[in-house]
Amino acid sequence: MIRPLPLLAAHLLLALVSLAAALVYGSVPLDAAALGRALIGSGDDLAHTLLWDVRLPRALSAFAVGGALAIAGALMQALLRNPLADPYILGVSGGGAAAALLALLVGLSGLWLTGAAFAGSLLSMLLVFALARGAGSWTTTRLLLTGVVVAAGWGALISLILALSPDSTLRGMLFWLMGDFAYAQHPLPALLAVTLGLAIGMALARDLNVLARGELQASALGVAVAPLHGGLYVLASLLTAVAVTTAGSVGFVGLIVPHLIRLVAGGDHRLLLPAAALLGGSLLTLADTLARTVLAPQQLPVGVITALVGVPVFLYLLNRRGAR
Amino acid sequence: MLRVERLTVTIAGKCVCRDLSLQVRAGQRWAVLGPNGVGKTTLLHTLAGLRAAAAGAIQLGEQALEHWPPRLLARWRGLLLQHYEDPFSSTVLDTALIGRHPYLGRWEWESSADAACARAALATVDIGELAQRTVSTLSGGERRRLAIAALLVQDPRLMLLDEPTNHLDLRHQLQTLALFTELAQRQGKALVMVTHDLINALQQCDHALLLFGEGETLAGPSELVVTEENLSRLYGCALRRARGPSGEVWLPAARQV
Numbered sequence: 418m419i420r421p422l423p424l425l426a427a428h429l430l431l432a433l434v435s436l437a438a439a440l441v442y443g444s445v446p447l448d449a450a451a452l453g454r455a456l457i458g459s460g461d462d463l464a465h466t467l468l469w470d471v472r473l474p475r476a477l478s479a480f481a482v483g484g485a486l487a488i489a490g491a492l493m494q495a496l497l498r499n500p501l502a503d504p505y506i507l508g509v510s511g512g513g514a515a516a517a518l519l520a521l522l523v524g525l526s527g528l529w530l531t532g533a534a535f536a537g538s539l540l541s542m543l544l545v546f547a548l549a550r551g552a553g554s555w556t557t558t559r560l561l562l563t564g565v566v567v568a569a570g571w572g573a574l575i576s577l578i579l580a581l582s583p584d585s586t587l588r589g590m591l592f593w594l595m596g597d598f599a600y601a602q603h604p605l606p607a608l609l610a611v612t613l614g615l616a617i618g619m620a621l622a623r624d625l626n627v628l629a630r631g632e633l634q635a636s637a638l639g640v641a642v643a644p645l646h647g648g649l650y651v652l653a654s655l656l657t658a659v660a661v662t663t664a665g666s667v668g669f670v671g672l673i674v675p676h677l678i679r680l681v682a683g684g685d686h687r688l689l690l691p692a693a694a695l696l697g698g699s700l701l702t703l704a705d706t707l708a709r710t711v712l713a714p715q716q717l718p719v720g721v722i723t724a725l726v727g728v729p730v731f732l733y734l735l736n737r738r739g740a741r
Numbered sequence: 742m743l744r745v746e747r748l749t750v751t752i753a754g755k756c757v758c759r760d761l762s763l764q765v766r767a768g769q770r771w772a773v774l775g776p777n778g779v780g781k782t783t784l785l786h787t788l789a790g791l792r793a794a795a796a797g798a799i800q801l802g803e804q805a806l807e808h809w810p811p812r813l814l815a816r817w818r819g820l821l822l823q824h825y826e827d828p829f830s831s832t833v834l835d836t837a838l839i840g841r842h843p844y845l846g847r848w849e850w851e852s853s854a855d856a857a858c859a860r861a862a863l864a865t866v867d868i869g870e871l872a873q874r875t876v877s878t879l880s881g882g883e884r885r886r887l888a889i890a891a892l893l894v895q896d897p898r899l900m901l902l903d904e905p906t907n908h909l910d911l912r913h914q915l916q917t918l919a920l921f922t923e924l925a926q927r928q929g930k931a932l933v934m935v936t937h938d939l940i941n942a943l944q945q946c947d948h949a950l951l952l953f954g955e956g957e958t959l960a961g962p963s964e965l966v967v968t969e970e971n972l973s974r975l976y977g978c979a980l981r982r983a984r985g986p987s988g989e990v991w992l993p994a995a996r997q998v
Binding site: 494498500623626629630633634637638639640641679683684685687 | 790791814825830835840845847848895
């Protein structure tokens with residue numbers, strides 16, 4: 418049994434470090450003194466603007482999106498009893514992406530783009546839910562297959578939109594598809610969503626522990642499986658929709674972060690969910706900082722960084738575990 | 742403890758039992774016998790409240806099965822499944838501890854008393870020293886005993902057991918059956934066990950329910966129900982009663998080849 422408090426404290430520390438790094442580093446570095454002055458409101462205008470209008474909203478957005486994706490991934494894996502599940506597997510992000518690309522194609526931006534992405538995600542969520550429910554029986558296998566097929570459909574639609582789009586919009590579309598925080602200036606909705614999602618997830622955490630051992634076992638131990646399945650699906654989908662709406666389809670975080678925690682701390686969801694939220698947030702914040710600074714002033718898509726850094730780390734942990 | 746009245750269970754258009762009535766009292770040990778695919782597991786899951794019956798009533802304790810709140814039901818009746826899936830890795834101790842799930846509040850964590858209870862259950866089934874191992878490293882028989890330990894931790898009054906001695910070596914088969922019989926005799930647990938073991942398991946049961954297929958059933962005390970004629974018809978091969986060193990055993994009347 419792993420002690421929960423040291424683990425969570427370590428993740429909290431990592432979270433603070435990642436947020437601090439996101440504030441300090443950038444195309445114009447801010448040293449600690451300038452940062453402190455800007456934080457308390459004195460200091461020069463540039464530092465103030467940089468901190469409050471650019472870096473802090475972006476860092477908090479990245480943190481919230483990473484947390485939301487990690488929680489959604491953990492929930493989706495428990496719902497489908499499949500370690501390979503990620504937040505995008507059931508097509509929520511595909512619907513969001515298709516809608517966002519259509520919006521970009523017709524020249525919308527700002528709030529319209531955000532709204533389109535969110536509406537597309539919700540549409541996909543309801544579509545999969547209704548199709549999977551069918552005549553009434555609702556099995557996770559059926560949900561998984563329905564979701565995967567609908568996601569493939571969105572994928573085709575996305576390719577079609579990309580093929581039909583003029584070169585001038587293609588770059589923005591590609592960044593959107595790979596995940597990008599350049600336009601994430603309003604972290605509040607995502608922060609609220611991740612806090613609320615984590616609270617609900619924690620209330621369900623022990624039920625999830627039982628559900629992860631199979632539907633029959635869960636019902637035999639007094640878990641009302643059908644409502645739990647429905648609740649998990651909606652919760653994970655909404656978290657994913659918020660994440661996709663904020664930053665596009667940032668890959669990798671939702672799949673890998675829950676597994677990283679499982680490798681280190683085991684599969685108890687009471688520990689897994691908060692630790693995954695913190696680690697997912699930290700990882701994405703650090704990745705976004707790298708994406709902004711490595712080739713500054715040019716920015717890289719953050720999804721590429723998460724995968725490039727995350728893949729070797731994950732393989733290393735997996736091998737170390739296997740060697741034990 | 743469990744009263745079944747005019748119960749009809751069907752699955753995929755096939756009738757498992759029609760108008761079945763029986764009563765399981767505290768301390769009784771029932772064997773559910775029948776050929777493969779006749780619906781023994783389906784019936785067991787119906788009795789556990791995991792699937793709906795086509796007709797009839799199941800009463801558990803003082804009230805109808807469908808009126809039990811799930812958490813309270815899980816303290817009253819337990820189900821040992823035929824198979825367990827472990828898609829995510831977990832330790833043996835944590836797996837045994839999930840038996841405490843129906844007793845804990847939403848925000849409550851397992852106490853050291855709960856952990857002690859789980860360790861005791863693991864020791865009872867001889868896997869106490871494996872507590873920190875990962876479930877995926879266990880053998881089939883050890884995994885089976887871990888499932889039994891989780892059921893002991895759950896500590897229900899009515900234990901529904903789906904082939905409890907599957908995968909166990911002979912010594913652990915005998916130990917496990919003796920353990921369940923002791924629980925019935927000392928603590929008044931009621932047992933309903935699906936089994937194909939006509940020697941050891943049948944010796945430990947005082948009642949039997951035979952599922953012949955097509956909805957035909959026969960239920961009652963072993964001495965009335967478990968006869969050469971009934972068992973031979975049940976399995977479609979001639980069986981003879983014989984006296985073994987530890988009691989009555991059932992053996993094929995003739996070599997099949």
